[in-house]
Amino acid sequence: MYCLSFLTAAVAFAFAAWLYLWVKKQKTENPKIQQVSRLIREGANTFMNREYRILARFAGVAAAAILLFLPKPIWQGTPGTNLAMTFSYIAGTLLSAVAGKIGVMVATLSNARAAEKAKEGIRPAFLVGFRGGAVMGLLVVGCSVLGVAAVLFFFGDASILLGFSFGASSLALFAKAGGGIFTKTADIAADLTGKVELGIPEDDPRNPAVIADNVGDNVGDVAGMGADLFDSNVAAMTSALVIAQSLSGDYANMSMVLCYACLGLLSSIVGISLAGIGPKDSPTRALNASTYVTTGIFLALTALATALIPGFSWRIWGASAVGLLVGVIIGVTTDYFTDDAQPIVRKAAHACSSGPAFTILSGVSYGLISAMPAMVGIALSALFAYRLCAPMGEGYAVFGISMAAVGMLSIVGMIISNDAYGPIVDNARGLAEMGGLGEKTISVADQLDSAGNTVKAITKGFSISAAGLTVISLLGAFLTETNAALAEAGKPLLTGFDIMSPTVFFGVLVGAAIPAVFSAMLILGVNKNAQGMVKEIHRQFDTIPGLREGLEGAAPDYGTCIDIATVGALKELVGAGLMSILATVLVGFIGGSSAIGGFLLGNIVSGLLLALFMSNAGGLWDNAKKYIEAGAEGGKGSPAHKAAVIGDTVGDPFKDTAGPSINTQITVVSLVASLLSSLFVAFSLFS
């Protein structure tokens, strides 16, 4: 299986390189577009470099702590294991960082090319946008397969993967939460000063925040989402491998995890190479079609492998198939709540005509309701996977759940490609406007952009659910790790976490509060930074002569806005991240392993609820606004539109900062718990 893993990763990298060269070959001619695209690229680079520098400091401290204490204090265990864990942690951060960096670089090359291609029509422009995004998808999944296989190959122990996975998580926490704060700081500030105060269009180059806004799309949606799904994917494989390793000495199960992950990547490669718009297709349909194609290929390939390879079980195949199918179904139900072709968004748009308060109330209500189908879906897929695999023997039931998560995440290469397509064409639309490519080209870019928004809602629902299923299996991994530590300490093993035990219950309640506080801190961070940036924009309008009026030669200072967003985002995310990690450590040292079991459960439950609520409510407001702008309820400039803009502004940090960051927060917390499991066994106040 190692050979297959390395080979698949190599194929993915080669294909990504080919796509990159293909994108690069496309011409850009318009000097204005070239210039702005360069500004965006530089802005994104600046942000990511600074982010990585802060992350490096954090990772340094974490690596030192791991070296000293994990999996056991270095003076009590074998220093070699601690060293392996440290190395694995660093590899996790590095691989994710490299994938993110290259992915954003390609995305910021693609935006200008997609804009210019839009002159030729929708089909060639779509291809540029999609292939630019696919580079990110292939890199992320290639790196995760490569990394997991390599760690396993070199150290021969799945537990060491927890370090790798934690590395991926640390980076994701920074990339997703930091990128999320950055992008919404710029977006809100640009909208408030541009659209609302001056009445100039979204991507007007006079607005000093306009480049920062475009940078934000890249660092938030491309790098952030990529790191998030790298994290989920690695975590799903890790927990499946940790549990598989604990199963009665059968290596077939571990092979199966790697094999399925490789087949998922191969399916995505096929899906990506087949993608394209048919003559009568819409871009939305093209994106969704390639997801379905990838799903079908994955199911067929894994069935073939299961039939051919001895030791592979059909029950486990069933579990991963259920996971994948439920993931797709959740994506479709998310669409029901956020697509303006469906009744919910139209009802919310109608509520806008009664004023902003009703806009907010209806979005909040439908957002809360929208959490239900996904939560029931996750619950059912876990239940089915468990029942399916329980007859195979002890431990297999939990392994089934972890394979459902692996199955759900198998098509993640395709999901990231679709998702990264979004910011590229969003940027392209802005560039078409700033480069003065004319009405027709802008309208083509608009169509591409709108497809990106629709697909984004679906991929977001998908990635939250995948994270949900992953952390359920991480809960299993935590129990496995804890029992290993208990066995070594000669203490009685845990059979599970009983909610009637008050330490478990204590953990549940505290755990449930964490995602609420975490998301609130991020939202307050966006609020604060956006207000700071609005002030800066006002300063520029007041002091740069001719800028407000749009006179020739009056150029805004884009850099300062990028700087404000960068510094602010990094400052705010550190507090929120530390809060959730410290709470985990505190609960563990107070209530021990049982309290942590409950803590993880509470965290997962309230995290899923809030993440789904916030993402969907935000998507719903966004599309209600677009629906009104397309002419409903009085159209642009009507009171309903003003109310919808307020809803959209509230929804911005909901859907692009807090909601999807909660994913990462729950994964980080789950991994911290697994990593520290033996410390909690060794010491706790009330356990």
Next chain:
Amino acid sequence: MYCLSFLTAAVAFAFAAWLYLWVKKQKTENPKIQQVSRLIREGANTFMNREYRILARFAGVAAAAILLFLPKPIWQGTPGTNLAMTFSYIAGTLLSAVAGKIGVMVATLSNARAAEKAKEGIRPAFLVGFRGGAVMGLLVVGCSVLGVAAVLFFFGDASILLGFSFGASSLALFAKAGGGIFTKTADIAADLTGKVELGIPEDDPRNPAVIADNVGDNVGDVAGMGADLFDSNVAAMTSALVIAQSLSGDYANMSMVLCYACLGLLSSIVGISLAGIGPKDSPTRALNASTYVTTGIFLALTALATALIPGFSWRIWGASAVGLLVGVIIGVTTDYFTDDAQPIVRKAAHACSSGPAFTILSGVSYGLISAMPAMVGIALSALFAYRLCAPMGEGYAVFGISMAAVGMLSIVGMIISNDAYGPIVDNARGLAEMGGLGEKTISVADQLDSAGNTVKAITKGFSISAAGLTVISLLGAFLTETNAALAEAGKPLLTGFDIMSPTVFFGVLVGAAIPAVFSAMLILGVNKNAQGMVKEIHRQFDTIPGLREGLEGAAPDYGTCIDIATVGALKELVGAGLMSILATVLVGFIGGSSAIGGFLLGNIVSGLLLALFMSNAGGLWDNAKKYIEAGAEGGKGSPAHKAAVIGDTVGDPFKDTAGPSINTQITVVSLVASLLSSLFVAFSLFS
């Protein structure tokens, strides 16, 4: 103990009667005030009669189902038990209904008298408002002690109390959710048409919704909150008694539950009779002081009882003391998040100056953060109570938690008195305005009203936490009941609910989604009804000559508005209530007892989180608006004020409809689960 219970209830009723006569003796002279007060009383009566009529139908169906199926199908068990359960259920609804009906009657008598007393100054007016509210407090607690003791006395089996408690819960669901929808429908419609469109003051008699608004204060806050706390109090006693009965044949524990409840009622009686404003006191301080006095008396009396009565344990006393103290502490932290003398509300008010989107975002964020201290507090009190009582033997630990809930609810008579004071003085302020009592009197009424608002935030935090602790002990009662059924069926007993079991986990995820959907349905209900009422008000302004201009003799048709609110509220609440009950039944028949255990946990966790979030965010927006109206951030009419009004409108159904109704929803669901426990044992799909 039965004697003590009946005696204490009698004392409470006698004292309530004396207070009623005292309030009635106060004079009303102003004919306008008398007339409006009569309209409010009639409106409240109309609503409650209709509500009770629908409830009677619901209760009839439920009673028939109980008679046939509970605790066991009548053809399998003893019909006598089923009959006792049915009778006990009906008694629960009736006692709560009677207490609510009389309480509202007295409250609507007190409002006019408090308004006229306000001419004489703050101290006499305070006393009228407080004593009017205290009638409700005494009746509710008197009825709950009387009912619980009587059911136990007649049937000699604590399990029968589950029927009584479910009766109280059914009524609370109707009263709290229905009253909550009513009050906010009228409030929002009155504000939108009056303050926003016409720019007339809050209680202007020209507004056709103004009487409905005042009726809403009474049916929502007096009757609704009373029924809610009746429900919590009965549920806390019930679960403590059910668990105590299962403990190794020791009646001292059961006596202890009743004794503590009686001593709590006696403490409240003393606290109420001591209440009053000192010469230099503020009304807020007076209300809080009486809470602290009651707390002190309760702790002293129970310590005395524990010392004197053989079989009473100091550990159990400790558990109930912890519960009560944590309740008071949670009340104080709620104050921190919702009081405009504290930094949080001021920050939210400052965010209003950046526009409505920031107003909403900051309120949502602080609301989410505010849930944490209460959740940690509840978790810690459960943990301490458990640890304290665990050494006493098996089953005592859970009994300790239930006694913490009883302790927290012991001062509920005082809490309801403080809470019912709010709508009375709120009405009084309106009456003072409508009766033209002059600036000075209105300002006195304003001071009383503002104290009501502050205290309301605290009591709301208190009652949510009490419900939280109660449902934790109901989870214990559910396990006890399930094991009784399992033992009888000859099946192995449950030791608890393991979150690693996928049926439990399935239950947790589904259970967590219920409060979200429930609260969303209520909010959408308010939205819909308020829009209907706004339409009706516009119709009246358009068709009644001279109404808009406020000409002499142009009277609005108050009745139609009351009618719209009544019909709409009852329609919406039935759907939301049925949804949560049916979901419980469905999960039970799918996943059996284990799934229900998880379901209750998920329900409690997300219910607590959402209830605290919504109540506190709503309170915060309300007070931020008041803070701005008092002159901050540009004062009345400034852009910040407009944004704050939007925040307040969003907060209205959060804090007065959805938030506090979740309480009742989680209690109802917990009781349904306990009642149906033997059916779930007998049949389920996947257990």
